[in-house]
Amino acid sequence: MRYMMLVRADENTEAGVLPPPELFEEMGRYNEELVKAGVLLAADGLQPSAKGFRVTWPGGKPKVTDGPFAEAKELIAGYWIIQVKSREEAVEWASRVPFGEGGVLELRQIFEPTDFPGDALPPDALEREKALREEVERQAGNR
Structure with a gap:
């Protein structure tokens, strides 16, 4: 089963503030562990919403709205996609993400065709x- 681990944005990520070098090193080691375990499918940090846009379909026609977007707590700053054998294994990997105080990680299972x-x-x-x-x-x- 695949899970997307979503890193919630905060005021710092939305301001484009990069993590300190020590955190980059810790994340690198964590990502290496995921790779060695054969569970990592993808992982990336995302630019602030000021560099993004949204496409909506009011009245059935596409409309593009440039960022930034108001509520940082509703935005995503990065993600991992992992492939694991169980929910418990996903929780185990998520619990090891090297976040400090206040980090928020949301996990969502990805639909597989056989889920329908x-x-x-x-x-x-x-x-x-x-x-x-x-x-x-x-x-x-x-x-």
Whole structure:
């Protein structure tokens, strides 16, 4: 099962303040542990929302709104995607993230095609999804 571990933004991340070098080193060691354990699929920090934008569809037409966005506590500053055998293993890895006082990490399980009831998807949807995933992996290997 895959989980996305979402790092909540705060006033510092939204201001573009980078963590101290010691924290970068700790995060690097943590990421190395994830890689060595074979559970890390992706991980990145995100630029502040001032450098981002949102696309909404009022009336069914796309509208682009540039950041920054008001509520830092509702924003994401970074993420990991991990593949683990259980919720308990996800909790174990999340508990080891080297956050100091006040860090917030939210975990969300990622849907797998097999999570949907048999009649929820068109008959060829699972095969199409599998083919798309294989193509994405193939392209990633060619980069």
